[in-house]
Amino acid sequence: MQTLTLTNLVADYGEQRVLGPLDLAIEPGQKIALVGKSGAGKSTLLNLMHQRWRHTGAALMPQELGLVPSLSVFHNVFMGGLARRATWYNLVSLMRPFRRDIDSILPLLEQLDIAEKCWTAAGELSGGQRQRVAAARAIHQQSDLLLADEPASALDGPMAVKVMAALTEAHPTAVLALHDVELALRFADRVVGIADGQIALDQPSERVKTQDLLALY
Known part of the structure; x- marks a missing residue:
């Protein structure tokens, strides 16, 4: 997998700007947590990523799950x-x-x-x-890239950890929209904070503290 880039990305609903403009690069092997309050633009960003990169075989786990x-x-x-x-x-x-x-x-x-x-x-x-x-x-x-929107939101603590571990172990590169700050810091090596459709934080997880992320909610 090559580096995946988004340049000057925007999303509008009608006349309302809901995302961007923003730039983002995803390196092979990175596990990225998208954090931020509901409505910040995380789901929109994941969906746009999937539209751009679905030709690569990216696996999408949407919040509504998409089961039959x-x-x-x-x-x-x-x-x-x-x-x-x-x-x-x-x-x-x-x-x-x-x-x-x-x-x-x-x-x-x-x-x-x-x-x-x-x-x-x-x-x-x-x-x-x-x-x-x-x-x-x-x-x-069996994709190299996972795009997942709140993949453990309906699970209790131990099961959430089990599912997150299975997902991140199976996919070399992952972008995970998460509300749970502890899961974000545990399973991602990079944290991207979204606020009002913009990137408000982009740091290696080892440099981020829980209180830094809670400020985004």
Whole structure:
């Protein structure tokens, strides 16, 4: 993966400027936490990143998760790997999954403590369970770059840590929009603070203290 850059990026809703202009460069191997209060522009920035870089195969974990409620947990996770398979293969798997795919997805579900729901429809799950399924789907995509919007917001402390660890270990480079300051400092090596659509802070996480980030909220 090459350095990814955004130059003079702006986003407008109608006549209202909601983001930018801003410049940002993401180096391969960086784990970046986007922090800031709701409405600051974090989600908009992530969506624009995905539009710009989706051709690279970037994995997106949106805040609304994007699961198909009528499909099983297995098939929702399997969808993360659709681009690696022929269309006929994906259609057959929808009716009768191949053992090789079950064997690759089950350990991932076990890692995220959701394996017992493998054949349950996603629409029957709790919010935290759905979030873990979306995380598994992102990991199954096997991308070098993860763009995730509040990937652990519906999870309790230990499970949030487990999911964050799995996501950051699976993706060499990641940009993570987070409200949880402790998770941001624990799992990111660079923190970018967004306020009123602008970059208000951009520092290595080792130079940032909790109170520095709380000032953005």
